[in-house]
Amino acid sequence: MKKRLFLLSFTLLIMLTSLTGCWSKSELDELAIATGLGLDKTENGYKFTVQIINPAEVAAKTISTRTAVTTYTSEGRSLFEALRGLTDKAPRKVYLSHIRKVVFGEELARDGISETLDFLTRDHEFRTDFHIAVAKGMEAHDLLTILTPMEKIPANKMYFSMQTSSEYWAPSLIMKIQQLISTILEDGKEPVISGVYNVGDVERGSNLSNVEDVGAPTDVRVDSLGVFKGDQLIGWMDQLQSTSYNYIMGNVKNTAEYFECKDKEGSITLEVMEAKSDKSVTIKDGEPQFNINVAVEGNIADVECNIDLMKMETIKRLEKHFSEQLTNLFNDTVSDVQGDFQSDIFGLGDLIHRTKPKYWRTIKEGWEEQFPEVAVTVEATVKINRTGTISNPYEFEKEE
Numbered sequence: 578m579k580k581r582l583f584l585l586s587f588t589l590l591i592m593l594t595s596l597t598g599c600w601s602k603s604e605l606d607e608l609a610i611a612t613g614l615g616l617d618k619t620e621n622g623y624k625f626t627v628q629i630i631n632p633a634e635v636a637a638k639t640i641s642t643r644t645a646v647t648t649y650t651s652e653g654r655s656l657f658e659a660l661r662g663l664t665d666k667a668p669r670k671v672y673l674s675h676i677r678k679v680v681f682g683e684e685l686a687r688d689g690i691s692e693t694l695d696f697l698t699r700d701h702e703f704r705t706d707f708h709i710a711v712a713k714g715m716e717a718h719d720l721l722t723i724l725t726p727m728e729k730i731p732a733n734k735m736y737f738s739m740q741t742s743s744e745y746w747a748p749s750l751i752m753k754i755q756q757l758i759s760t761i762l763e764d765g766k767e768p769v770i771s772g773v774y775n776v777g778d779v780e781r782g783s784n785l786s787n788v789e790d791v792g793a794p795t796d797v798r799v800d801s802l803g804v805f806k807g808d809q810l811i812g813w814m815d816q817l818q819s820t821s822y823n824y825i826m827g828n829v830k831n832t833a834e835y836f837e838c839k840d841k842e843g844s845i846t847l848e849v850m851e852a853k854s855d856k857s858v859t860i861k862d863g864e865p866q867f868n869i870n871v872a873v874e875g876n877i878a879d880v881e882c883n884i885d886l887m888k889m890e891t892i893k894r895l896e897k898h899f900s901e902q903l904t905n906l907f908n909d910t911v912s913d914v915q916g917d918f919q920s921d922i923f924g925l926g927d928l929i930h931r932t933k934p935k936y937w938r939t940i941k942e943g944w945e946e947q948f949p950e951v952a953v954t955v956e957a958t959v960k961i962n963r964t965g966t967i968s969n970p971y972e973f974e975k976e977e
Contacts, residue, residue: 613732615717625659765926
């Protein structure tokens with residue numbers, strides 16, 4: 578009995594010492610919750626900008642003259658020093674675990690982001706589910722000061738805009754930190770990051786009047802991809818090139834494709850419902866040759882042509898026409914990337930690495946110089962599944 582009592586007392590003592598309670602707790606009213614983070618390069622180090630939520634304004638049911646967020650900026654020789662420098666500006670300790678968006682200024686991105694990635698992964702407060710973007714042609718600080726309509730919290734607006742755009746529009750791409758680091762470290766593949774920029778006057782965009790108008794004079798857009806080589810931004814693809822990249826990589830979930838009719842009078846818009854990409858490589862005379870097949874399925878969404886959609890040969894003709902147009906676009910994009918950027922963002926080297934490892938070991942060291950010269954052929958095939966709830970366009974006149 579005494580032995581059982583001793584064991585029970587000993588067990589309880591161990592449990593009491595291990596259950597120390599909320600020793601590291603922080604009260605909510607003692608924290609400044611950051612939802613957006615902007616990182617810029619300065620002459621002596623870094624500029625650290627945080628977008629802080631004003632809880633009272635976010636939860637308010639009535640309109641006030643105060644904004645839902647406040648931005649604070651600090652500079653330091655290192656990112657952590659800049660973060661700690663916020664303590665003499667922000668009224669509370671900045672809490673980083675709810676960051677939704679991290680934006681690199683373009684100058685910082687062109688200089689290299691490896692140091693910033695080290696900070697973002699090393700600090701224990703950061704989660705890994707935030708989106709990463711580059712402020713196209715501007716500082717991240719200026720982007721985070723813009724107030725946006727509909728979404729009271731601008732960082733949330735950028736987060737949801739990128740999420741929606743990646744699902745229903747093709748030029749953007751969601752990039753998270755683990756994926757970015759993995760791509761940078763991977764052999765034979767270079768990263769791309771979505772660009773975010775403002776349309777309108779930055780100074781006016783930071784005023785509450787920007788969200789009081791029906792059409793906000795200043796807004797934030799997401800419609801292009803930045804091309805990297807290693808950890809450095811080297812240039813931007815335009816909207817068409819960004820869309821082509823996502824098709825080639827199999828990232829397109831749903832989008833719209835506009836095609837001119839054969840006679841150039843009118844147009845047809847295809848709602849893309851599915852797109853798949855298949856890459857293969859063969860070695861011929863010691864040189865790699867790549868074939869990329871992009872299979873697109875969609876529905877007719879809008880017709881402004883004088884065509885008869887009731888005929889099967891019309892559908893077949895449209896499928897062929899659409900396939901040719903996309904094939905030309907995709908091949909032009911690959912040629913532009915090889916010539917202008919010379920960065921293997923398509924992961925062709927990684928494809929060799931995975932499928933022909935012995936051959937990869939012989940060309941690995943010179944792949945960066947070899948990539949611009951390799952033969953790449955892209956072929957698109959389009960299949961039309963449905964023509965909509967009506968058959969022919971209202972203005973269709975049957976030809977005699």
